[in-house]
Amino acid sequence: MTLSRRVFLKSGGLALVSFGLDPLFLARAAYATRRPSAALPNRPILVCLFQRGAVDGLNMVVPHGDALYYRERPRIAVPAQDVVDLDGYFGLHPRLAALKPLWDNKSLAAIHAIGSPDATRSHFDAQDYMESGTPGVKATADGWLNRYCQHDREHADTPFRAVAFGPQLPRILAGTAPSLAIDDLQAFGLRAPQPAVRDRLTRAFEALYAGSATGLLSTSSQEAFQAVQLLKQVDPARYEPAHGAAYPRGRFGRAMLQIAQLIKADLGLQVAFADVTGWDTHVNQGASEGQLAARLAEFGDALAAFAQDLGERLRDVVVLTMSEFGRTVRENGNAGTDHGHATAMLVLGGPVNGGKVLGQWPGLDPARRFEGRDVSVTTDFRDLFAEIVARHLGATDLTAVFPGFTPDRARFPGAIRA
Amino acid sequence: MKHRIRACLVVLVAAPLATGARRATPPGDESGLSARDSAYHALSRLAYGPRPGETERVAAAGVMRWIEQQLSPDDIDDERLAERERESEILRYDRGDLARLYFEIQREQRERKLAAGGARDTVADKAGPTPLEQHGRRLEGQFAQLAVLRATLSERQLYEVMVDFWTNHFNVFAAKGADRFLLPEYITRVIRRRAMGKFADLLIATAESPAMLFYLDNWQSVVPGAVPPAATRLQARPLFGRGPFAPRLGNPLRPDSMRPRAPQGINENYARELLELHTLRVDGGYTQQDVINVARIFTGWSIRRPQDGADFEFHDWAHDYGEKIVLGITFPAGHGRDEGIRLLKLLASHPATMHHVSRQLCERLVNDEPPDGCVDDAVAAWKRTRGDIRAVLRAIVSSPDFWAARNIRAKVKTPLEFVVSAARAVGADPDTTPRLAQVVARLGEPLYLHVAPDGYPEREAAWVNSGALLDRMNVAVALAAGKLPGATVELDSIAPLPMDAEGLVAAANNTLLSGTMSANTMTVIRAEVATVRDPAAARALAVGLAIGGPEFQRH
Numbered sequence: 001m002t003l004s005r006r007v008f009l010k011s012g013g014l015a016l017v018s019f020g021l022d023p024l025f026l027a028r029a030a031y032a033t034r035r036p037s038a039a040l041p042n043r044p045i046l047v048c049l050f051q052r053g054a055v056d057g058l059n060m061v062v063p064h065g066d067a068l069y070y071r072e073r074p075r076i077a078v079p080a081q082d083v084v085d086l087d088g089y090f091g092l093h094p095r096l097a098a099l100k101p102l103w104d105n106k107s108l109a110a111i112h113a114i115g116s117p118d119a120t121r122s123h124f125d126a127q128d129y130m131e132s133g134t135p136g137v138k139a140t141a142d143g144w145l146n147r148y149c150q151h152d153r154e155h156a157d158t159p160f161r162a163v164a165f166g167p168q169l170p171r172i173l174a175g176t177a178p179s180l181a182i183d184d185l186q187a188f189g190l191r192a193p194q195p196a197v198r199d200r201l202t203r204a205f206e207a208l209y210a211g212s213a214t215g216l217l218s219t220s221s222q223e224a225f226q227a228v229q230l231l232k233q234v235d236p237a238r239y240e241p242a243h244g245a246a247y248p249r250g251r252f253g254r255a256m257l258q259i260a261q262l263i264k265a266d267l268g269l270q271v272a273f274a275d276v277t278g279w280d281t282h283v284n285q286g287a288s289e290g291q292l293a294a295r296l297a298e299f300g301d302a303l304a305a306f307a308q309d310l311g312e313r314l315r316d317v318v319v320l321t322m323s324e325f326g327r328t329v330r331e332n333g334n335a336g337t338d339h340g341h342a343t344a345m346l347v348l349g350g351p352v353n354g355g356k357v358l359g360q361w362p363g364l365d366p367a368r369r370f371e372g373r374d375v376s377v378t379t380d381f382r383d384l385f386a387e388i389v390a391r392h393l394g395a396t397d398l399t400a401v402f403p404g405f406t407p408d409r410a411r412f413p414g415a416i417r418a
Numbered sequence: 419m420k421h422r423i424r425a426c427l428v429v430l431v432a433a434p435l436a437t438g439a440r441r442a443t444p445p446g447d448e449s450g451l452s453a454r455d456s457a458y459h460a461l462s463r464l465a466y467g468p469r470p471g472e473t474e475r476v477a478a479a480g481v482m483r484w485i486e487q488q489l490s491p492d493d494i495d496d497e498r499l500a501e502r503e504r505e506s507e508i509l510r511y512d513r514g515d516l517a518r519l520y521f522e523i524q525r526e527q528r529e530r531k532l533a534a535g536g537a538r539d540t541v542a543d544k545a546g547p548t549p550l551e552q553h554g555r556r557l558e559g560q561f562a563q564l565a566v567l568r569a570t571l572s573e574r575q576l577y578e579v580m581v582d583f584w585t586n587h588f589n590v591f592a593a594k595g596a597d598r599f600l601l602p603e604y605i606t607r608v609i610r611r612r613a614m615g616k617f618a619d620l621l622i623a624t625a626e627s628p629a630m631l632f633y634l635d636n637w638q639s640v641v642p643g644a645v646p647p648a649a650t651r652l653q654a655r656p657l658f659g660r661g662p663f664a665p666r667l668g669n670p671l672r673p674d675s676m677r678p679r680a681p682q683g684i685n686e687n688y689a690r691e692l693l694e695l696h697t698l699r700v701d702g703g704y705t706q707q708d709v710i711n712v713a714r715i716f717t718g719w720s721i722r723r724p725q726d727g728a729d730f731e732f733h734d735w736a737h738d739y740g741e742k743i744v745l746g747i748t749f750p751a752g753h754g755r756d757e758g759i760r761l762l763k764l765l766a767s768h769p770a771t772m773h774h775v776s777r778q779l780c781e782r783l784v785n786d787e788p789p790d791g792c793v794d795d796a797v798a799a800w801k802r803t804r805g806d807i808r809a810v811l812r813a814i815v816s817s818p819d820f821w822a823a824r825n826i827r828a829k830v831k832t833p834l835e836f837v838v839s840a841a842r843a844v845g846a847d848p849d850t851t852p853r854l855a856q857v858v859a860r861l862g863e864p865l866y867l868h869v870a871p872d873g874y875p876e877r878e879a880a881w882v883n884s885g886a887l888l889d890r891m892n893v894a895v896a897l898a899a900g901k902l903p904g905a906t907v908e909l910d911s912i913a914p915l916p917m918d919a920e921g922l923v924a925a926a927n928n929t930l931l932s933g934t935m936s937a938n939t940m941t942v943i944r945a946e947v948a949t950v951r952d953p954a955a956a957r958a959l960a961v962g963l964a965i966g967g968p969e970f971q972r973h
Contacts, residue, residue: 168862180883205963207942221968223884333685334682
């Protein structure tokens with residue numbers, strides 16, 4: 001099996017090179033002929049957040065009603081009295097307490113025992129599969145969020161349609177549909193003390209890249225210059241979060257603030273993406289306090305601030321959190337956890353069927369564990385992603401977004417209100 | 419397809435510089451590159467780009483001769499860099515000095531927290547850094563800058579390229595606890611000492627390095643049920659990620675759940691990454707059970723308490739002496755540290771490892787999608803020489819693929835490559851402040867701070883995006899205007915003033931791009947600089963546009 005896959009990969013790569021063409025470049029160039037126009041009001045927005053490093057789902061959404069949880073984790077279980085109870089069996093980690101009001105007003109749901117049908121415990125492969133949307137298939141060139149944008153072209157009217165916040169464009173947005181990578185909204189564009197100098201530099205570089213750039217350099221620069229032009233009207237430096245929202249300091253808080261800012265600027269944002277790192281807790285992960293607790297606090301506080309800042313606008317927005325896999329049920333020799341299988345994901349926003357822990361809980365009984373050690377996957381992550389793409393974003397052709405996968409609406413976990 | 423290449427060859431051979439091509443290009447090569455083009459290509463891939471006049475010098479002396487010299491870095495005089503290194507304070511600190519400094523900072527932070535009443539949030543941050551913390555940060559910044567400085571100034575360019583390659587291949591995240599003070603020595607004494615040696619030596623040295631043992635948690639991996647001897651029990655207390663070296667007992671800031679305990683079992687982290695990233699690759703044919711057994715083989719590979727210097731230490735009491743089977747090979751019961759070495763040697767010469775690492779080298783030096791030919795040549799050299807890195811490199815640069823037209827300027831520079839090649843192109847002299855390293859960080863590649871063990875990516879899709887491109891343009895304009903702090907620029911060496919628009923375009927083309935500037939770029943730059951009256955400003959604009967423009971992003 002390995003051999004044939006390798007041969008396939010190799011010949012695929014060769015085929016691209018030997019034509020001397022970059023298909024990605026050609027397809028993106030076709031998009032670039034469209035000019036940006038005004039945004040549509042009230043369009044649905046999806047914000048995807050990737051907890052890179054494999055978050056411990058069992059300490060994020062804690063099965064405090066299960067004695068086995070405490071037996072397997074003598075040093076790192078979250079004590080029942082600390083858990084923010086949700087339904088008598090599951091509860092939030094205490095440092096996610098800021099999310100409880102959203103649970104109470106039914107705009108937050110959790111999905112447990114969700115993950116990939118592929119058994120890999122490699123961070124890189126598992127992240128790759130979750131972003132390509134094709135578990136087990138490495139040859140997929142693009143990411144599923146990008147494929148959604150390719151497939152649903154009527155919205156392809158603004159460079160801000162798909163934006164990743166960070167210095168790199170993630171795999172999930174790689175592909176032929178244009179997407180921006182913005183590390184800092186305020187600093188996006190050519191910088192010069194006088195506006196006239198700045199405009200002149202912008203024009204000069206635009207002409208350089210329009211005439212001489214090839215491949216990805218060409219398409220990325222076109223997207224950049226279109227975005228710069230639109231952003232001029234917004235003045236991102238003057239943004240103040242609304243309703244007293246206080247974002248936590250640090251990279252992730254800043255990314256969430258900028259996503260809220262772009263949503264409110266009405267530049268046509270439909271798909272946003274950000275990373276949040278630091279979940280690979282092999283050693284001393286802590287329980288109610290400690291390493292994981294500190295990461296969860298930043299995570300939960302940023303999500304809560306985002307919801308508060310958006311206020312009414314949250315009614316069009318769904319935030320989906322994901323992580324490549326979960327961690328071992330049993331704590332390891334270093335009061336940490338090793339790479340596991342299923343984890344938990346959160347879904348937040350106006351259209352969410354909230355106040356519920358969704359999915360089928362397989363329990364922690366060793367007999368029902370994956371390979372005897374990890375939480376089994378009972379929900380294929382594509383069932384949740386497909387539900388959101390279909391019922392929130394309104395996509396009609398799900399097989400175009402998740403090739404090789406036959407979506408079955410009966411298997412949707414029910415994260416979006418009917 | 420073949421016909422088109424032939425046609426290209428004819429055109430290139432007919433070019434005026436082609437007379438030197440016979441001599442300059444490798445034996446048997448039919449690429450038809452001129453001497454200047456092949457020198458530029460070699461300086462782009464096997465170095466961090468040419469300095470003013472360097473392409474011509476290498477072309478005149480013969481590119482293959484230059485490559486041979488680069489393959490023996492110890493024979494190359496590097497006094498200018500050595501002089502600058504001596505200005506770098508960080509190199510006067512050994513691991514022990516850095517550890518002591520680190521502990522002092524930790525102690526200070528704890529005391530401040532306690533004084534503030536043990537509040538949960540980061541009180542210490544709000545008060546601003548203490549002089550000691552500032553000192554620590556300055557040293558960290560200096561070390562990142564040192565990488566930029568060495569890449570820019572060293573005459574041993576291929577060696578510096580290889581140091582960067584292995585630094586990523588054997589990535590360690592410098593902001594994880596003790597790695598803050600373990601990393602400088604790791605780079606200096608593990609990576610830099612073996613970057614052109616035998617792969618097996620490098621692999622073993624990384625496995626035994628305190629930095630890697632800490633980063634991938636192996637130092638706390640013990641056979642289940644292991645009991646440390648009473649005398650070492652305190653040493654076995656784990657440190658952890660962000661705030662290591664926590665107080666031992668009775669600290670009111672640390673609830674019970676966080677108090678460190680002695681390790682109680684194996685940790686798979688290093689074992690998995692060793693197989694997946696350092697050697698075989700994820701599809702290299704190992705199983706989860708292999709991962710567990712590799713972890714068992716490395717139980718007891720640990721470090722002394724960081725307060726005591728964090729040296730490598732094999733803990734007899736923590737090692738699993740049972741029999742293990744890895745990749746179908748039996749490691750009989752009763753062996754200690756020696757079975758780890760045996761496993762590393764076995765992995766270093768495993769066919770999957772040879773192929774994986776050779777392919778990665780070709781991704782770096784030839785093409786993001788490397789042709790099979792150069793990978794096969796590299797693997798053959800690896801087999802023949804049992805993993806001699808210089809022989810593998812020689813095989814790659816002797817492969818026709820290295821010189822093939824479709825691999826010329828086929829790669830996009832990483833942020834480090836972009837910043838360093840720009841600095842070299844304008845003859846810049848970086849200082850020891852961390853400023854240029856901060857520019858590399860802003861472009862997406864903060865040095866030694868890649869969190870995951872896979873290191874920074876080599877493929878262009880990881881680096882080319884709208885935001886990063888705009889940032890590169892900004893850096894180029896600032897550098898050319900002499901406004902990039904941390905580097906003094908001497909543009910007179912490129913284009914002495916006064917010079918008209920035509921002259922500026924020609925100078926930028928020849929010095930910065932070794933004559934590869936496109937007609938469009940020439941037209942745009944000519945038109946822009948023609949409207950600027952101040953000659954120095956016009957020159958800066960020409961240089962800024964050329965470095966920020968599309969041709970300079972490739973190599």
